[in-house]
Amino acid sequence: MTSTTRLTAAQALVEFLANQWTVDGDIRERTIPGMFGIFGHGNVAGLGQALAQLHAESPGRMPYFQARNEQAMVHQSVGFARMHRRRATLASASSVGPGATNMLTGAALATTNRLPVLLLPSDTFSSRVADPVLQQLEQPHDTGLTVNDAFRPVSRFFDRVQRPEQLYSIALAAMRVLTDPVETGAVTIALPEDVQAEALDVPQEFLRPREWRIRRPLPERQPLLHAATKIRSARRPLIVAGGGVLYSGAEDSLRELVEATGIPVTTTQAGGGAMLWDHPRYVGGMGATGSTAANRLAAEADLVIGIGTRYSDFTTASRTAFQDAQVSFVNINVAAFDGYKHGVQLPVIADAREALVALLAELDGFEVSREYSERIVREKTEWDAAVDAAFAPSGRIRPGQPEIIGAVQSATDPEDVVVQAAGSLPGDLQKLWRVRDALGYHVEYAFSTMGYEIPGAIGVKRGLEALGDRRDVVVLVGDGSYLMLSSELVTAVAEGIKIIVVLVQNHGYASIGHLSETIGSERFGTRYRAWDPAAWDFEGDQLLPVDLAMNARSYGLDVIEIASTPSAVRDLTAAMAAAKASERSTVIHIESDPLVYAPGGEGWWDVPVAEVATLDSTRRARADYESRRTAQRPLLGGAS
Template sequence: MTIRLTVGQAVVRFLTHQWTERDGTEQRLIPGIFGIFGHGNVAGLGQALLQVAAHDESDLPYYLARNEQAMVHASAAYAKTRNRLQTLACTASIGPGSTNMVTGAALATTNRLPVLLLPSDIFATRAASPVLQELEDPRSYDVSVNDTLKPVSRFWDRINRPEQLPSALLAAVRVLTDPAETGAVTLCLPQDVQAEAFDWPEELFERRVWHVRRPVPEPAALTRAVATIRGAQRPLIVAGGGAVYSEAAIALVELAEATGIPVADTHAGKGAIPWDHPQAVGGVGSTGTPVANRLARDADVVIGVGTRYSDFTTASRTQFANPDVTFVNLNVAPFDSAKHSAVSVVADAREGLTALTEALAPWCVDREYVTSYQQHRDAWNRDVDAAFHLGHEPRPAQTEVLGALHDLLDPRDVIVQAAGSLPGDLQLLWRASDPKSYNVEYAYSCMGYEIAGGLGTKMADPEREVFVLVGDGSYLMMAQEIATAVAEGIKLNIVLIQNHGFASIGALSDAVGSQRFGTSYRLRNPNTGLLDGANLPIDLAANAASLGADVIRTRTIEEFRVAVAKARDSARTTVVEIETDPLAPVPSSDSWWDVPVAETSALASTQAARAAYEKGKAAQRGYLVPAPHNPRNDRTNEKRDER
């Protein structure tokens, strides 16, 4: 039996029947679709979505976004909150609408988050070529701007004929539901093909359940990992996003408690172990805590759990300084598991941690090691309390804003952030008690993710209060989804931190000897010819109000506390604005990050920065460790010597 539908109608019907299952729980893979309609998709997917809504054929709600990049960010945040078991689809028109999704696709793939992109494409028939917004590449008529999505997609296909659709749809969902392969998935849909009718087999639209695997460790790999860990004197666990996505928090705590091994975390892994747990030592790396970084420098075995080892985690490969350090990497993705010449354990994080706990028993670290790092941790917590209540004047420090939020928020409330100085302060200072209370996108660190990411987070878990932390720089790049939140009645709490420029890049500019050049929002000074005049006369709070949000302006931390409490109790999206001092002190992470400094310069500031850079660079290493001893190699060498 066949069903006659357009390609657009077939895509919509197919998506409504795809489900995921893990641990016995089934849920819709694609419970909704974001979009902005144009001439590329209004008659295809647009008509199909209207038809299913008007005839109550299926439940695939459509959400009108204001920016194509933002809707991909929102979908990625949705997938992150749902532990990669659900995501949203995104449709855009041809040309600029589709290329606007490239940055969002890169963010999703870099973060290993599933997102389905349905960009419209030029006419497959080429009957009217070149059409409006067509690139018209003279080298090949088969190229369109959607080819820019290839390198940032885990799967990419163009549907030039209806017959190609079934295999492409099945391949797309296979990748979306594979925890080791997932990321952005792109199906390009030419605008004429979207509207073309075809007789589809009924089987294409049957209910399909995609079982999300939990691979267990290979016995031999587990044996090697256990032997390595048992030989450690100063081991350290680094918990990454995989520990959260696999819902391995309990298993992680059980391993830490059974062995006494301290647990550091990455941005994606924060909350996998509660901040006040005896084995929790906070963030590791360039913006990590001094406690975790001291342990990392001395660690002889580093156990990475679901981490991709970004340069911030490794402090640009200077953090794990022990010359004899060995890595044991537990990861569902072989690519990540093999990093740093590791003892590789390819497995689901929860299953791997459980197996390690059982196999290691009754081994544990020396009590002196535990006592030492817990004493350092207790001292650090006092430093955090001081930073949270700094009393900086005349404008408060950003750390005081975080302190006020920490005092006021419920442990289940979610912090959403992505770029600027806030991620560094958050990894250093924030105290997460819940695996889903911390959504800081720091793989692609994309300015503009914040409000869109908050929207997707709230859509994925409406029972939690979501607090978006956004600086003026990121706000100016992408604030439009405030209007989407208002239109959908999705309540967000947005903390808008005004510091008149780029705080983190300003500090980085200082560090590399560039004297904060071009990092402040200033008027052009006619006397100097530079952007060093008065502050720009912009009113971001008024802008937020114009997009439909309630706005509360604050100047002091006391006013801020009152405003945050009011926003939390409100049913409407509320923006709380506060101005902070970008030069206020922040505790040191005692770490380094590789940002090259000009090798030659006429500026004394740059010369000094270059000297400091070369000193830091000298500690960089490749983490190449000796291969494990194999007796067979000895016999082979003996035979060679005999010859």
């Protein structure tokens, strides 16, 4: 007879999660080493009780972490997962209704970034004995619909445990997706509040330790040979390295291939760190916010080798980056969905590391021409000089963002991690930040979520500490994003999690302000100014009397304020040194000039401009837009 234990559905789920392990080669670690939770009537008697009981019986088996916002719980889990290269993540439990829907943005972010998170939103009564309950959404056309159904389009897996015995199949299916390199993303299990508290006889087999081995599929022989033949015949090949290189642990294999062949490498935002900045064949970030070196080589490339990239519009510069009439593509990707994008006819559907190892063997003896090598060196040298110039202190009392980035960079250690997500900083960081460690660059730019930065960085630090890694985590955040989720700093204070936050205040939305100018809207609605009742707008000169440094100090952090003087950049460097020496979290507040931009990288981003307008600025922008669009290509795949 099968041995069983009498548990509630919530107790069974928590016990199950505590016994799941991910295996990746020689690495074995807990898949879900902890759970966030904000409790309400929907889960306090279910998951809340289950976590309390397990903690009383066996502290540390499923640690419980607090957060101040449900969205921030998911962001922390994403940062954690990134540092663990998708082998581990954290679960996030919410109550019914608003607690659940607060996680939707985090779910979309995780799925878009192909990073695993486990979401456990509570749901309304499955029995409907109490109907409607507090916080229940009612739809007359579908009385079975709940707010949790909104998770379906933003999750890679969704199911609802309507009966306790459904837990077995649902939990196992959820774990499969969490640990699948192709399908991973947000995994959502909706838990009706009554079902959480119902008891069932749970088979011991369900509760025993279980291993989930990450698949590393090998490349098929014929596509691999076809790709190698294409590379050998190319005169100007270019590698575009994406996040898949890092999640596969393929950065060493990539470097070996590059050093053997001389092929230059550019990276996407997710791929930052796949090649280190000072490698002679690394030419910087790619696309709309990329370097001139990468974009000039891309424009003339006759073969583009994409490795672990999903080819977003920023990477392809809205399909204007690759201009050679006969350019063709080789896409190496574990996911066929990404491998076949843009009409590519040479996909190699395989794990990035396995494919690179196999490709290196097939390319034995191949090297790019001396002429092409010299061109790569010239472009890299020119771009490196442009970055040096952008970093040089100008003596402005309000330095530009490039100077601020340079000062922060100079004060960090090579292994430190920079975290960012939204605004003008992601573009400037892709151009300027000199990545010196494979895990040293974490810019969430797939969903580009304002407010991600602080909770994401706390998750990054959690992930590093779980690995025994003590490196510093540095957040660069504008005032717009800071105001979205700064409350999560309380979490850092409560648990003694050290992060360094460089708060760049420019009194508005710098990125969208600049974009607004380029499309002819003259920064309308992008400044933080007092409402002018006579003009009916926020376009005046009266700054808001908001003290963000005082706000950060009120959370219990150390705060260093950089005065607006000609020595601001030097003072920022000193403040970074003090923050690194401290054991506590520190916020460094500095005012910036939002009109000082990073050097142009010759990329473009397709943002449609109004086709008709009475504003002269908009009409001029439309003319420029139409000119730029002529370089777009409907398909990038090229001939096979």
